[in-house]
Amino acid sequence: MGEACAVIGVGQTEYRSRRQDVSMAGLVREAALRALEDAGLTFGDIDAVVVGKAPDLFEGVMMPESYLADALGARGKPMMRVHTAGSVGGSTALVAAGLVQGGVHDRVLVVAWEKQSESNATWALSTHPPLTPSIVVGAGGYFAPHIRAYMRRTGAPAHIGTLVAVKDRRNALKNPYAHLRIPGISREMVESTPMLWEPIRYLETCPSSDGAAAMVLASADAARRAPNPPAWVHGGAMRSEPIFFAGRDTVNPRAGRDCAADVYAQAGITDPRGELDCAEVYVPFSWYEPMWLENLGFCGEGEGWKLTEAGATALDGDIPWNASGGVLSSNPIGASGLIRFAEAAQQVRGLAGEHQVDGARRALGHAYGGGAQFYAMWVVGSDRP
Amino acid sequence: MNDIAVVAFAQTEHRGEDSGLSEVEMLAPVITEVKQSTGLSRFGFTCSGSLDYLAGAPFSFVSALDAVGAWPPISESHVEMDAAWALYEAWVRLRHGDIDTALVYGFGKSTQVVREDGESGLPELMTLQLDPYYLAPLGPDQTSLAALQARAYLDAGHKEDDLRAVAVRSRAAGRANPYALDLAEPGEEEYEVAPLRPSDCPPVTDGAAAIVLATGDRARELCERPAWIRGIDHRTDAHAFGARDLARSESAALAGEKAGARDVEVAELHARFSHEELILRDALGLGDDVRVNPSGGPLAADPVMATGLIRVGEAAARIRSGEAGRVLAHASHGPCLQSNLVCVMEA
Numbered sequence: 001m002g003e004a005c006a007v008i009g010v011g012q013t014e015y016r017s018r019r020q021d022v023s024m025a026g027l028v029r030e031a032a033l034r035a036l037e038d039a040g041l042t043f044g045d046i047d048a049v050v051v052g053k054a055p056d057l058f059e060g061v062m063m064p065e066s067y068l069a070d071a072l073g074a075r076g077k078p079m080m081r082v083h084t085a086g087s088v089g090g091s092t093a094l095v096a097a098g099l100v101q102g103g104v105h106d107r108v109l110v111v112a113w114e115k116q117s118e119s120n121a122t123w124a125l126s127t128h129p130p131l132t133p134s135i136v137v138g139a140g141g142y143f144a145p146h147i148r149a150y151m152r153r154t155g156a157p158a159h160i161g162t163l164v165a166v167k168d169r170r171n172a173l174k175n176p177y178a179h180l181r182i183p184g185i186s187r188e189m190v191e192s193t194p195m196l197w198e199p200i201r202y203l204e205t206c207p208s209s210d211g212a213a214a215m216v217l218a219s220a221d222a223a224r225r226a227p228n229p230p231a232w233v234h235g236g237a238m239r240s241e242p243i244f245f246a247g248r249d250t251v252n253p254r255a256g257r258d259c260a261a262d263v264y265a266q267a268g269i270t271d272p273r274g275e276l277d278c279a280e281v282y283v284p285f286s287w288y289e290p291m292w293l294e295n296l297g298f299c300g301e302g303e304g305w306k307l308t309e310a311g312a313t314a315l316d317g318d319i320p321w322n323a324s325g326g327v328l329s330s331n332p333i334g335a336s337g338l339i340r341f342a343e344a345a346q347q348v349r350g351l352a353g354e355h356q357v358d359g360a361r362r363a364l365g366h367a368y369g370g371g372a373q374f375y376a377m378w379v380v381g382s383d384r385p
Numbered sequence: 386m387n388d389i390a391v392v393a394f395a396q397t398e399h400r401g402e403d404s405g406l407s408e409v410e411m412l413a414p415v416i417t418e419v420k421q422s423t424g425l426s427r428f429g430f431t432c433s434g435s436l437d438y439l440a441g442a443p444f445s446f447v448s449a450l451d452a453v454g455a456w457p458p459i460s461e462s463h464v465e466m467d468a469a470w471a472l473y474e475a476w477v478r479l480r481h482g483d484i485d486t487a488l489v490y491g492f493g494k495s496t497q498v499v500r501e502d503g504e505s506g507l508p509e510l511m512t513l514q515l516d517p518y519y520l521a522p523l524g525p526d527q528t529s530l531a532a533l534q535a536r537a538y539l540d541a542g543h544k545e546d547d548l549r550a551v552a553v554r555s556r557a558a559g560r561a562n563p564y565a566l567d568l569a570e571p572g573e574e575e576y577e578v579a580p581l582r583p584s585d586c587p588p589v590t591d592g593a594a595a596i597v598l599a600t601g602d603r604a605r606e607l608c609e610r611p612a613w614i615r616g617i618d619h620r621t622d623a624h625a626f627g628a629r630d631l632a633r634s635e636s637a638a639l640a641g642e643k644a645g646a647r648d649v650e651v652a653e654l655h656a657r658f659s660h661e662e663l664i665l666r667d668a669l670g671l672g673d674d675v676r677v678n679p680s681g682g683p684l685a686a687d688p689v690m691a692t693g694l695i696r697v698g699e700a701a702a703r704i705r706s707g708e709a710g711r712v713l714a715h716a717s718h719g720p721c722l723q724s725n726l727v728c729v730m731e732a
Contacts, residue, residue, distance in 0.1 A: 056465065057442075060513065061517045063465055066514055066718065066720065067514070080473070081470075125443060239459065241457075242451055370447050
């Protein structure tokens with residue numbers, strides 16, 4: 001893992017369907033300036049900038065980091081652009097942390113964003129090159145069969161997804177940045193919405209959001225001078241596996257299990273449910289909470305839905321998941337992973353506000369992407385490792 | 386900090402026409418070649434560079450994983466940049482000290498980008514990388530912007546003949562390089578966009594490349610003459626053309642200074658237009674005694690997203706063959722040399 005690395009600044013924009021008050025540059029700058037303010041720094045203090053976002057087709061701007069260099073104060077500095085599908089926000093944070101851990105820089109600004117209102121993500125996800133036609137429309141069309149396989153495999157009752165949708169949206173009411181804030185959200189409300197991709201109903205999916213999130217990552221030396229408490233990186237890892245492969249388990253992918261095992265080993269964690277205080281996990285469709293509970297080792301196989309049903313992952317449960325409202329409540333795709341990483345950091349910094357998990361000292365940030373084949377995770381803690 | 390070296394490099398025989406191969410089919414032999422030459426089948430880290438817009442679809446790097454053989458799952462990342470930046474990311478990852486090998490690759494199939502009239506649509510496609518509010522709507526294509534920069538360079542006191550000399554030398558070197566395209570000696574040519582003629586512009590090229598990095602003793606074990614990375618750095622300039630002097634490259638000069646760009650015998654430059662080589666020579670302080678682009682450079686083969694990585698591989702190959710003791714590789718990203726990476730290697 002190399003040198004110590006800490007999060008000393010976090011900035012988020014308000015997540016909305018349309019941020020027509022700002023350009024793409026204005027959006028990323030808003031998040032960056034908030035992160036710098038939290039860190040007590042200015043652009044001049046930053047050594048390097050790492051930018052992440054999902055496919056360029058989402059806004060129709062190719063390699064937009066070049067255009068964003070001016071707005072992010074990157075002139076004369078190293079700037080990189082990461083793209084690893086839906087996991088990109090997490091990967092981007094890890095690449096930025098890597099610059100500190102590799103002893104290359106002391107203060108790195110990492111920004112991830114999406115401005116979905118500039119284009120149409122479902123369209124962008126449904127185009128395919130010649131000779132490889134797809135019968136899938138959007139991400140839900142791809143993931144629904146895997147969810148059905150999970151239900152069949154575990155015998156999970158049909159209402160589990162609804163419970164997750166309600167829980168995450170209730171949490172979102174405590175998060176001022178959240179996109180979907182639905183007063184009085186209830187099972188009946190979720191169950192009354194149209195079925196999009198069996199078994200996923202409208203309110204069991206993530207929204208399309210505009211938004212950006214940023215962090216300032218720092219070396220131990222730079223963290224000492226930060227005005228607010230740091231979140232220390234206790235472990236980080238990425239894993240990828242092929243999308244089509246006869247030996248793949250798409251319900252409980254090995255890349256996710258391996259990535260979690262790597263990150264837990266670095267952080268010295270053997271019992272994630274017992275040793276972590278909360279987790280921000282990429283759940284874009286409600287059913288991915290029970291699926292990832294198993295994949296990430298919070299319980300045995302076939303047991304994930306029971307944890308959800310018992311309320312273990314609620315804000316007052318023993319292992320709160322997505323206290324921020326998660327991807328189900330805000331989804332600027334390229335930023336969604338970074339938001340998970342940043343929210344995990346805010347929890348252990350004690351700065352999560354109304355959705356703070358009491359006494360959180362160690363938290364997991366998680367992102368996945370592609371055909372549930374790309375993973376990025378980190379564990380952050382209040383104490384320096 | 387541990388020493389890191391290029392220990393293997395492979396590239397396709399780049400093609401100027403669509404060979405009918407998919408990206409994965411282009412890439413697979415190259416990955417196989419570096420696996421065979423090192424005897425490695427697994428790497429501590431893997432990183433690649435590619436561009437979705439060449440395929441016109443999201444996630445072009447996803448299917449590329451099929452060429453790598455990512456099972457059991459691998460530790461892997463991707464940049465939407467030239468793969469030279471993937472090499473940079475892998476170099477950073479190796480500095481953590483817990484792994485000792487990394488695989489880097491890049492690929493591009495530019496022949497897929499075709500206009501309705503049958504001509505290459507690549508120059509116009511690259512318009513999409515410009516400021517989407519103020520610049521892209523004006524529609525300047527890549528060649529026109531390059532011509533603007535070439536004009537700024539000439540106005541600073543240089544001659545068109547200097548451009549011609551670069552084009553002639555690059556094509557001749559390319560004809561001697563079995564991996565580059567076989568492009569004729571430039572004759573009388575009309576302007577493509579003045580002051581650039583077709584031979585001053587990069588040829589539409591399909592291709593892929595891969596590099597293996599390794600640390601310390603592992604590198605010595607895998608390769609008889611590793612090319613040790615003594616310095617690597619990259620910097621960006623402002624995007625807005627009005628905010629920089631196009632006749633110079635401040636970011637290349639800064640990256641060169643940080644990477645230790647001096648006393649090199651060979652330089653492989655990611656100069657996609659003739660004048661870019663001259664601007665980069667100035668920025669990097671490369672004198673007449675430095676052999677520039679002995680491979681022919683991007684003017685002889687430009688498989689977009691692999692072109693910069695190939696510069697690193699070609700420069701490292703001069704070390705491995707014993708031809709040179711200290712070399713420089715350069716890669717560029719963004720319009721008109723906006724971002725520049727410099728990598729200095731030694732025997």
